[in-house]
Amino acid sequence: MTDTIIHLGFWELLIGSIVTTYTLIAGGWVLAKAGRSxxxxxxxxxxxxxxxxxxxxxxxRWPFVDRPASPSVPDGER
Known part of the structure; x- marks a missing residue:
């Protein structure tokens, strides 16, 4: 019987941690831009x-997409 255990080295863990961190930061930025936490x-x-x-x-529901359109103001009335 052979036990299969995955042994990850230092570089695999480092690259995986960097990719995961980047994904979480970029995803959080997208969520913030979408008006969510x-x-x-x-x-x-x-x-x-x-x-x-x-x-x-x-x-x-997307706050920035579903909100009513603001009325346009003519250039002379600003």
């Missing part, structure tokens, strides 16, 4: 919950 990005760290979180985020 950047803490939503932490849900992506949990398996299966990340799929549900992305699905909910995609179909929730």
């Amino acid at each position: 950047p803490l939503w990005i932490l849900l992506l760290l949990f398996p299966y919950l990340n799929v549900v979180a992305v699905w909910v985020f995609a179909y929730m």
